Amino acid sequence: TDEKKVRRNRNEVFSLHENALEWMEEYTGIPYPFDKFDFVLIPSFQYGGMEHPGSVFYSDTRVLLNEAPDLQEQLGRANLIAHETSHIWFGDLVTMEWFDDVWLKEVFAGFMADKIVNPSFPEIDHDLLFLLNHYPPAYEVDRTAGTHPVAQPLDNLRNAGTLYGNIIYHKAPIAMRMLEQIMDEPVLRKGLQQYLNTYAYGNATWKDLIRILDQLTAEDLQAWGKIWIGEPGMPHFHVSPAANGRTILLLAGDPAGRKRHWPQTLYLLAAWENRDTCLPVKTSRDKIRLEPQPGSLPLRYILPNSNGLGYGYFRIDSLSRQTFLKGLQDLTPLQRGVCWINLWENLMHRQVEPGELLDLILRELATESDRQIIRRILSYAHTLFRQFLDPAAREKWAAPLESLLREKTLAASTPDMARTWFMALSNMTVSEETTRWLARVWEGKEQAGHLLLPETDRTELAYELMLRLPERYEEIRVRQRASITHPDRLEQFDFVVPALSPDPAVRDSCFASFTLAENREHEPWVLKSLTWLHHPFRQPRSEQYILPALELLEEIQITGDIFFPGRWLDATLGTYNSRSAANTVSRFLDERPGYPENLRMKILQSSDKLFRASAWYPENE
Ligand SMILES: [Zn+2]
Known part of the structure; x- marks a missing residue:
C-alpha cells in the first residue's frame, strides 16, 4: 500500500x-x-465501482x-x-x-x-x-x-x-x-x-x-x-428554409418507414444577417411550417437542436452547409459541439464529404480554444484518417495536418494539451519528415514544447514508430523494452510487439494465436494487437484476418468478458473502407441464417462505418 x-x-x-x-x-x-455504510478499495478491480447494500467496492x-x-x-x-x-x-x-x-x-x-x-x-x-x-x-x-x-x-x-x-x-x-x-x-x-x-x-x-x-x-x-425506451433508432429531420427565407420547413421521418414519431421539443437557431431567433418546435407531426419574424435578409444558417437537448439525425440544408463549412467560430461552444456532431452524422449520411469535413477540422483546430471540443474534433479527424480516407487522400492531407498538429504541440501551454496534440500527431503521421521528428522526440534528442513523455506514452510512440520504420523495428523494440520498468507492462509489450513486426509471417502467426482461448486471457492486450494488425498501413493484406475473426465471435462471447465481443469486432472492422471488406461481412451474415441474433446485431453495429465508408470508394473492389 x-x-x-x-x-x-x-x-x-x-x-x-x-x-x-x-x-x-x-x-x-x-x-x-x-444499517451500515462501508466502502472497500480493491486493487485492479474490473469495474470502476460496484454497489452492494451497505458496502460499495471501488477500483x-x-x-x-x-x-x-x-x-x-x-x-x-x-x-x-x-x-x-x-x-x-x-x-x-x-x-x-x-x-x-x-x-x-x-x-x-x-x-x-x-x-x-x-x-x-x-x-x-x-x-x-x-x-x-x-x-x-x-x-x-x-x-x-x-x-x-x-x-x-x-x-x-x-x-x-x-x-x-x-x-x-x-x-x-x-x-x-x-x-x-x-x-x-x-x-x-x-x-x-x-x-x-x-x-x-x-x-x-x-x-x-x-x-x-x-x-x-x-x-x-x-x-x-x-x-x-421501447423502440430502437432515432427520428430523421430535414430542416430547410423556403426560397424566400421567410418560412422554415421541418420534415420529420422514420428511417425504418414505420411512421413512428419521437415526441420532443426541438430548438432551431435561425440566424439572419442582423439577428438570431431561437424557435422551439414540438415535433409530433411529419411536417411543420415555421414562420419566424425574419431579420433583414438574407438568412445565413439554421442550426437544428441548438440547445443540445434534442435527439435525432438532422440533415443539413444547403445554405447552412455552405455557412458551416466555412467556419464555426460565430457559435457558442455548446452550439459548436452540436454543429460538429450534426456534421459528423451528415458525413455518415453522405451529405458532407470526408475531404470537406477534414478541411473544416483543420481550419477550426487552428482557432478552437475549448479543450473538450478540440478533443472531439481530433477524435473525428482520427476516425476519418483511419477509415474514411484512402492512401492517396491521406497522402494529400499529410502536409497541412502534420504541420498544424506539430505547431500546436509546440505552442501548447500545458503538458496536458501538448500531449493531446502530440498523440494525435503520432497517430496520424504519414510523411517521412514528421516520422523522423517523432523518432527524435522518442529518442530524447528533441524536446517538443511542454510535452512530457511518461513511460506508457513513450511505449505508444514506439509502436507508431515500429509501424512506420520497419528497418528500425528491432532496434526500437530493444531500446523501448529496456526502458520499461514494471513486469506487467513488460509482459504486455512482449505480447503486443509481434503484431507490429515488419515480417508478415510473424503477424499472421500472431493473429492465429488468438484462436486459442488461453492466448486471449489478457483481453486489452489482444485488442491492442488487433488494432495494429488491422492498421490502415497494413491493408489490403490484413483483410484476410476479418473472416476468421468473425468466425471466432461465438466462442469469444462464451470465454470473454461482457464487453469483449463488441470490442473485438470494433478492433477488427474499425479501419476498413473497401468493398471487399464490406462483402466479407455481408457474406458471413448471409451464409448463416440461424446465427445468434445478439451477435448478428453486434456485427451490424461494428460494421456500420465500414459500409458507409465503402460507399465512398466504389472503385477499390
Ligand atoms: Zn452503476
Whole structure:
C-alpha cells in the first residue's frame, strides 16, 4: 500500500461520500436505508465501482488519485462516488425485477451523480460535457442496423452481458434528461420519491415507475416511454428554409418507414444577417411550417437542436452547409459541439464529404480554444484518417495536418494539451519528415514544447514508430523494452510487439494465436494487437484476418468478458473502407441464417462505418 497516497486522498474520499449520502437523503426524503455504510478499495478491480447494500467496492486507482490531479480526474472520481452512493437508493433499496430493466438503475445513478457533483465544478461547461460524452456514442450505435431499444428483453441470464453498451450508457441518459424537461424537475422528484417509498426493500419495473410518473403530469408519458425506451433508432429531420427565407420547413421521418414519431421539443437557431431567433418546435407531426419574424435578409444558417437537448439525425440544408463549412467560430461552444456532431452524422449520411469535413477540422483546430471540443474534433479527424480516407487522400492531407498538429504541440501551454496534440500527431503521421521528428522526440534528442513523455506514452510512440520504420523495428523494440520498468507492462509489450513486426509471417502467426482461448486471457492486450494488425498501413493484406475473426465471435462471447465481443469486432472492422471488406461481412451474415441474433446485431453495429465508408470508394473492389 502506498500510505502517502492513501493519506493524501483520505479526507476528500470521506467527504465526497458524506456529501453524496446527505444529498441523496435530502433529494429522496428517505434516510439512509441500511444499517451500515462501508466502502472497500480493491486493487485492479474490473469495474470502476460496484454497489452492494451497505458496502460499495471501488477500483483503487479510480478513488486514490495521483498527485495534482486535473479537473477531469477530480470530476471523474466525485462522479463515480456519487454514482455508487445513488445506487443505495436506486438499485439496492428498490431493485429491478429482471434484467430488462438493468438500464433503469444505471440511468438513475448517472442522473443523480450529475446533480450531486456538477455544482462543485463550476469551471466546467456541463451541458457541453454531457453533449460530447453521450451523443456521439449513442448515435454511433443508434444509427446502425444493429441498434436496439433502451429496454431489451432477456430470456437467458447467460446473455446478460450483451445488454450492456452505448444505448444503455448513453442514449438512456439523454432520454432521462428529456423526461425531466417534460415533467419539470420538482414533479419528477416527487414521482421518484413516491416510487422509492412504494417499492422500498422490494422489486419494481420501468412500467411501475412510468405509471407513477404518468399520474403527475398532463403529458402522455406512456406513449413517450413506448417510443423513447421501447423502440430502437432515432427520428430523421430535414430542416430547410423556403426560397424566400421567410418560412422554415421541418420534415420529420422514420428511417425504418414505420411512421413512428419521437415526441420532443426541438430548438432551431435561425440566424439572419442582423439577428438570431431561437424557435422551439414540438415535433409530433411529419411536417411543420415555421414562420419566424425574419431579420433583414438574407438568412445565413439554421442550426437544428441548438440547445443540445434534442435527439435525432438532422440533415443539413444547403445554405447552412455552405455557412458551416466555412467556419464555426460565430457559435457558442455548446452550439459548436452540436454543429460538429450534426456534421459528423451528415458525413455518415453522405451529405458532407470526408475531404470537406477534414478541411473544416483543420481550419477550426487552428482557432478552437475549448479543450473538450478540440478533443472531439481530433477524435473525428482520427476516425476519418483511419477509415474514411484512402492512401492517396491521406497522402494529400499529410502536409497541412502534420504541420498544424506539430505547431500546436509546440505552442501548447500545458503538458496536458501538448500531449493531446502530440498523440494525435503520432497517430496520424504519414510523411517521412514528421516520422523522423517523432523518432527524435522518442529518442530524447528533441524536446517538443511542454510535452512530457511518461513511460506508457513513450511505449505508444514506439509502436507508431515500429509501424512506420520497419528497418528500425528491432532496434526500437530493444531500446523501448529496456526502458520499461514494471513486469506487467513488460509482459504486455512482449505480447503486443509481434503484431507490429515488419515480417508478415510473424503477424499472421500472431493473429492465429488468438484462436486459442488461453492466448486471449489478457483481453486489452489482444485488442491492442488487433488494432495494429488491422492498421490502415497494413491493408489490403490484413483483410484476410476479418473472416476468421468473425468466425471466432461465438466462442469469444462464451470465454470473454461482457464487453469483449463488441470490442473485438470494433478492433477488427474499425479501419476498413473497401468493398471487399464490406462483402466479407455481408457474406458471413448471409451464409448463416440461424446465427445468434445478439451477435448478428453486434456485427451490424461494428460494421456500420465500414459500409458507409465503402460507399465512398466504389472503385477499390
Ligand atoms: Zn452503476
